[in-house]
Amino acid sequence: MHSESKFEVIRTLVAILIALLLAFIIILFVSQEPITAFLKLITGPFSSLRHFGNIIETAIPLIFTGLSISVMFQANQFNLAAEGAFFIGGVVATIAAIHFNLPPVIHPLVAIVLGAVAGGIVCLISALLKVKWNASELVSSLMLNYIFFLLGIYIINYFLRDPNAGAMVSYQFKDNAMLSRLIPRTRIHTGLFIAALCIVLMYLFLYRTKWGYALRMTGLNQSFAEYSGINTVKVIIYSQLLGGITAGIGGATEILGMYNRFQWQALPQYGFDGVIVAIIARNNPVFIPIAAFFLAYLRIGADIMSRYTDVQNEMVAVIQAVMIMLIAAQGFLAKYRHKMIVKGAKQHGKLS
Amino acid sequence: MEEIIRMEGITKVYPNGVVANNQVDFSITEGEIHALVGENGAGKSTLMKVLFGQEQSEEGKIFIRGREVKLTSSQNAIEHGIGMVHQHFMLVPSLTVAENLVLGKEPTKGGFLDFDKAVEITKELSEQYNLIVEPEAKVEDIPVGKKQKVEILKALCRGAKILILDEPTAVLTPQETSELFRELIELKNKGHTIIFISHKLNEVKEICDRVTIMRRGKNVGVFHIDEISTEEISNLMMGKEMSLDIQKKKAEPKEPVLSVDGLSYFNVVGRQVLKDVSFCVRAGEILGVAGVEGNGQKELVEIITGLQVDYRGTINILDRNIDKLSIKGIRGLGVGHIPEDRMTYGVAELASVEENLISNRYDDSNFQNKLLMDTDTIDSWTAKTIDEYIIKTDSSKRLVKMLSGGNIQKVVVARELSTDPKLLIAHQPTRGIDVGAANFIHRKLVDMRDTGAAILLVSADLNEIMDLSDSLIVMYEGEIVAYFEDMSKVTEEELGLYMLGLKRQSEDEIGRCFHA
Numbered sequence: 001m002h003s004e005s006k007f008e009v010i011r012t013l014v015a016i017l018i019a020l021l022l023a024f025i026i027i028l029f030v031s032q033e034p035i036t037a038f039l040k041l042i043t044g045p046f047s048s049l050r051h052f053g054n055i056i057e058t059a060i061p062l063i064f065t066g067l068s069i070s071v072m073f074q075a076n077q078f079n080l081a082a083e084g085a086f087f088i089g090g091v092v093a094t095i096a097a098i099h100f101n102l103p104p105v106i107h108p109l110v111a112i113v114l115g116a117v118a119g120g121i122v123c124l125i126s127a128l129l130k131v132k133w134n135a136s137e138l139v140s141s142l143m144l145n146y147i148f149f150l151l152g153i154y155i156i157n158y159f160l161r162d163p164n165a166g167a168m169v170s171y172q173f174k175d176n177a178m179l180s181r182l183i184p185r186t187r188i189h190t191g192l193f194i195a196a197l198c199i200v201l202m203y204l205f206l207y208r209t210k211w212g213y214a215l216r217m218t219g220l221n222q223s224f225a226e227y228s229g230i231n232t233v234k235v236i237i238y239s240q241l242l243g244g245i246t247a248g249i250g251g252a253t254e255i256l257g258m259y260n261r262f263q264w265q266a267l268p269q270y271g272f273d274g275v276i277v278a279i280i281a282r283n284n285p286v287f288i289p290i291a292a293f294f295l296a297y298l299r300i301g302a303d304i305m306s307r308y309t310d311v312q313n314e315m316v317a318v319i320q321a322v323m324i325m326l327i328a329a330q331g332f333l334a335k336y337r338h339k340m341i342v343k344g345a346k347q348h349g350k351l352s
Numbered sequence: 353m354e355e356i357i358r359m360e361g362i363t364k365v366y367p368n369g370v371v372a373n374n375q376v377d378f379s380i381t382e383g384e385i386h387a388l389v390g391e392n393g394a395g396k397s398t399l400m401k402v403l404f405g406q407e408q409s410e411e412g413k414i415f416i417r418g419r420e421v422k423l424t425s426s427q428n429a430i431e432h433g434i435g436m437v438h439q440h441f442m443l444v445p446s447l448t449v450a451e452n453l454v455l456g457k458e459p460t461k462g463g464f465l466d467f468d469k470a471v472e473i474t475k476e477l478s479e480q481y482n483l484i485v486e487p488e489a490k491v492e493d494i495p496v497g498k499k500q501k502v503e504i505l506k507a508l509c510r511g512a513k514i515l516i517l518d519e520p521t522a523v524l525t526p527q528e529t530s531e532l533f534r535e536l537i538e539l540k541n542k543g544h545t546i547i548f549i550s551h552k553l554n555e556v557k558e559i560c561d562r563v564t565i566m567r568r569g570k571n572v573g574v575f576h577i578d579e580i581s582t583e584e585i586s587n588l589m590m591g592k593e594m595s596l597d598i599q600k601k602k603a604e605p606k607e608p609v610l611s612v613d614g615l616s617y618f619n620v621v622g623r624q625v626l627k628d629v630s631f632c633v634r635a636g637e638i639l640g641v642a643g644v645e646g647n648g649q650k651e652l653v654e655i656i657t658g659l660q661v662d663y664r665g666t667i668n669i670l671d672r673n674i675d676k677l678s679i680k681g682i683r684g685l686g687v688g689h690i691p692e693d694r695m696t697y698g699v700a701e702l703a704s705v706e707e708n709l710i711s712n713r714y715d716d717s718n719f720q721n722k723l724l725m726d727t728d729t730i731d732s733w734t735a736k737t738i739d740e741y742i743i744k745t746d747s748s749k750r751l752v753k754m755l756s757g758g759n760i761q762k763v764v765v766a767r768e769l770s771t772d773p774k775l776l777i778a779h780q781p782t783r784g785i786d787v788g789a790a791n792f793i794h795r796k797l798v799d800m801r802d803t804g805a806a807i808l809l810v811s812a813d814l815n816e817i818m819d820l821s822d823s824l825i826v827m828y829e830g831e832i833v834a835y836f837e838d839m840s841k842v843t844e845e846e847l848g849l850y851m852l853g854l855k856r857q858s859e860d861e862i863g864r865c866f867h868a
Contacts, residue, residue, distance in 0.1 A: 208724045210715045217711060221700035227659060227691060228711035229680035334367075342365045342410060 007340065008282065011333050015326035016294075019319045026318060027311055037309040044304030045297050051304065053186025057258065058296035059289070061086070063195040064250025065274025066292050067202050068243040070283040072123070074206060075239035076219040079126050081141035082247040083271025084148035085119035087264065089251025091152040092118040094170050094262040097177035097255075098160060107176040112194070112252040119248015120241050122148055127240035131233050137240065149267050156262055170262035179257040189257035195289075198246060203285040205242075215239050247271060279324055295320075355418070356382040356545055357403070357514065362412035364398050372398035373409065374569040380514075380562075385536060385546045387556040387577075390566035390589055391786030396549050397439075399566070400516050404436045405429035435507025436516040441499050445492035449485050449502050450474040453509050477505050482538055496644060497528035501535075515539070516547045521555055523812065525644060526848040533559050551589070551787065552815075553582040565589055590787060600798045603822035605634035608867050609775045609806035610656065615665035617651050617830075625651045626663070627830045632867040633775065633806040638797065639865075640821025641810040644851050648830035649810045650692060653779045656808070657689045658682040659697075669775055683712060688773030690764055692780045692810075698764040701753035705745050706734045708752050709767050741766035742792065758789030765793050769800060776800060779810045794820060814844055825865055826850040833857065835865040 023041070028034045045051050068082040096111035125144060126137040160170040179189040206212040218225040218235040225232050250270065255262060277295055281287035302316035326332050357380050364373040372395045380386045388396045401407040403414065405423035414421055416432050423429045426436070443452050450470040451458075459469035474487035483501045491499060500520060507515055517536075521529045536546055536559060550556055556563055557577060565573045565588045572588050610633040617626040626648045633639045641649055654660035656667060658679040667674050669685050677685075691697035699708045710730060713719065719730055734748045743762045745755055752760055765781065778797060782790035797820060801807055811817050817824065818839065826834040826847065834850040834857045836842045849855040 204724065208727070210720065210725055213707070213710075213714050213725065217700055217703060217707065220702050221696075223696050224698070224700045224711070226679060227657075227689070227697040229678070229683045230711070231678070231680065338365070338367060341367060 007333075007337055012280065012327055014333065015323050018326060019322040022322050023315060023319045027315065031309065031311050033309055037305050037311040040305040040308050041301040041311075041315070044308075045300040047304075049183075049185060051300060053183065053188050054300045054303075055293065055296045056188045056192065057186070058299055059292040060189075060191050060195050060257070061250050061254045061268075061270045062273055062277050062292035062295055063289055064198065064253065065247055065270045066277030066281060066288040067198055067274075067285060068123075068247035068250065068271075069274040069278040070281065070285060070288060071202060071206065071215070071246065072239055072243035073278055073283045074219045075215045075235055076222065077127070077130075077236060077240050077243075078138040079123055079141045079240050079243060080138065080271065080275070081123045081126055081144045081148075082243060082274050083267055083269070084141075084145040085122040085244040085247035086251035086254075086271050087145075087152050087267055088122050088148050089115035089119040089248030090255040090262065090264065091155055091251075092248075093252030093255050094156070094160060094173070097173035098171050100177070101174065102176060104176045107174065108179050108256050111177055111256060112249055115252025115255075116245045116248040119251060120245040123240045123244025123247070124237070127237045131236055145267065145271070153265075160262065162261065165261070167263070168265065173256070173260050177256060178260060179253065187258060191253035191257040194249065194253055198249065199285050199289060202246070202288075206285060211238065247274070276320060276324060279327060354382055355379055356416065358415040358418075359399070359403060360413045360415070362399060362402055362409045362414075364395075364402060364407060364409045366398075371569050373402070373412075376412070376566070376569070376571045378403075378564060378571060379574075380545060380547060382545055383540060383543055384561040385540055385548055385559055387560035387563040388547055388549045388566065389551055389553065389556055389563060389585060391551065391788065394566040394589070394786070395569040396566055397518055400436065400518060400547065400549060403429065404434060404516060430510050430512070433511060433513040434516065435510060435512025435514065437500065437503040437507060437518065437520060439518045439522060441503055443491045443499060443502060443506075445490070447491060448487065449489055449491060449494070449498075450487040452491055452502055453477070453487075453506050455506075457510070473509070474505070477509055481505070481508060481535070481542070483535055495528075496523045497525070497531065500524070500532065504535075504539075513543075514545045514547070516549070518549045519551075520548070521550065521552060523645065525851050526814070526844050527852065529555070553585050556585070557582055586787075600820075601802070603637045603801065605637040605822070606804070608632040608634050609670055610808065611666075611668045611866070612652075612656070613666040613668075613866070615652070615655065615663060615667065617648075617655060617660070617663045619651070625830050626655075629665070629827075629830070629832055630863075631825055631832060631835075631865040633808050634867060635774070635804050635806050636801060637822045638801050638807040638809050638820055640817040640824040641808065641827060642814070642817045642824055642847055642851060643812070643827035645812045647827045649779075649827055652827075653689075653692070653777055653808075653810055657687065657777055686771075686774035688768035688771060688776040690768050690776070690778045690781045692783070694761055694764055699752045699760055701760075702751060704749045705738065705743065705752055705755070705763060706730065706748040708763050709734055709737055709748075709770075712767055712771065737766050737770055740770075741796075756786075758785035761785045761793065762789060765796060769796055772803075772805075773800075774805055776805055776807045777810070778807060780812065781809070782816060783811075783813070790816075814847065818842070818844065818847075823865070825862075828853045828856075832862050832865065835862050837864065 024038050027037050031037045045055050065082050065086055072079045093111040093115040096114050100107060100110065102110060122144060126141040129135040129140050130137045156170050157168065162169060162171045179191050182188045182190060182192065206216060214230045215235050217230060218232045222232055273295065277288060277291045280291035280294065298316050298319060302313040305311050306313035359376065359378040362373050362376045365371050376399055378399060390396050398407060402409045405426045405428045408424065414423060421432060453474050454470045459466040459473065471487040474485065478485050483505055485498055485501050485505065491502065504515065520532060524532060540546060548560055560577050563575055563577055563585065564571060565585060567589055613630050615626055615629040616624065619625050629652065643649055651660060655663050658674065658677060669682065669687060672685055674682050695701060710719065719726055738745065738748060741762050743766060744759050752763060768776065782793050797807060809817065809820055821839055824836045824839060824842065825832045828851065
């Protein structure tokens, strides 16, 4: 392995280790049964098939939003409307799942494609605002999240709400519309295959097509890309469009795979979690499933810990925060890296 | 004279793995002008940054007057009487000369800057060392040569007894250079010690007492200046015999490839940067553009290559008006562009060598295999290009930031030349790179000219311009002030007069460079 990427792997692992250690120390202070709590956190997710299933279920939406954020971050576009796109993707899939009458397989696919289109539009707005008026996509996308959240809630409440359900949820989806379960006694659904397909496609797109090349070069150095003749305006637009589409697919898949009615009352936060996943995976689609699985594992672990012991599951937020901070901090382990470089230079005979 | 500074066994490794200094010993005696020479990347600047406390070495000791010191910051070095004038000036353009000079140790009156006192301090110093500056002028309004004087005064003002000058003549005209040399000798006579970093060997010969030669991070010899010839220095610098001048036959210019007619341009703040510029570059010739930096050359290049729009005038490349063309469209006419700032425009340093080499042809149909890029074809093309341009890298997948400056520039040149452009805009093609790589690039440019390309060479390096150009225009304040059709009739001194705006040819003489 290349020494630079080896270093990044080591740095990520050390960051995770320090975060867990810190979590343990805090648990030690707040809990009457620290050892049990920590063991539940670490081993709980693997204690039963159902718990393991929970990890996979949680990882699926994180894969989609992680991919979505990655493609936008690789183009150096800090669009955070993946959150809104994910939500709207779910809303539009709900419309299709309730109002359409289609055969199995076709029905969810149509719903997901429509969700993808809707998600794409959400992220596209920030891109167009940036291209046209140089408005920061970071700001506009954060604002758009509220707009699309309220728009989605409006659609659900006024057009799709089931008055007999006793809660603010939509009508039931048509049976044909829902994604089938893969493994009995878990809720792992065929969305997993869609996620896998998206990972492969996104990897090929970014690293093997000319459009992906143009996107990455624009992200690495926009002046260089422009000077080389790359149409960076186009890149800014299609990177965010693609990010929105991926998040939209994620939202639709999540809704059709996990629920039989639309029941989100707030933004589900998967879009923002996608940022964490993308940072851990260094925006590389290959590492996205690993990062998503890891984050899901932590979430489920924390959940189990809070159910069986006296430690709250917010503990996981501390772990996340420390981890992200250490990974994002360029200076972390810089001295160690420098020693590695000096050693490397000595080995290559550059120093005598 | 006694030894004032001794550096022993200095080893410095940069974060990108480059060993800039490898067990370097270096010593200077009080009151001498000591030259530090070597190719770019030989480690001269690094050694001096270590001495100035800007970089910390992995190994090695520094002694000042026989006492070991730890220099952990430039503040620290200044306290020990060391001052440094950087290649790129560290001045605040919007402040006056006097304000720049006292910055950090301002005289105050009632808590506010005592401007009159600052002016007084400046005048005093200026007279004491015979370095004439106008204390009340704004730094942004004064010429480069004056800015350098301000930098030197700034160091002296902080009590520097040892002055490090990093390639001080790189930005100066011949006239300004000889003025600087007179001042340096005066400083030396007043008891100051000067370290003079350069790779212009005739200058080193002219002014220095001793010379230390560096090659590939090592000290390869220290000599009294009259013990060694420039040829010997150059051989030690490069480790092998290498001719310094460029062999080329007389140009045979054909039809114009680029014609610029009545080009004017106003920058964002409304200043007119180009004033009615007209010229042609013909197939088979290298047209040099000489001039002190900042006289419109940058804008001229940016407009021709499509990076800058909103100009007045007409530009034709191969009889095609480029007004409506994108950068890609202009490149499509057969234009190559070696940009001035290689780290901003020339490369994406976090992308691989291969990715950088293909940026102007990544969408070529022979690089595509249906929807995907054809990695086999790209890999073999890259390998061939790396070979042809002798780019030193252990793999084409290596990140560009891991390469040395000279090799990074070769990546840029390889990319721009391998398309066989009909027009090449070369802007400072060899700035800041070692002589070996520079010679290689110069030869490539001449080869291209011989195969019928038109080349516009913009450079602030007079040697480069004089050696390479077949004909030459001089720019001053956004105008062409001279055109020389025959380079053999031009001397550096004369060129200097035009560059400084002291002389100007008649409209008819200048007009000859518009061949259309």
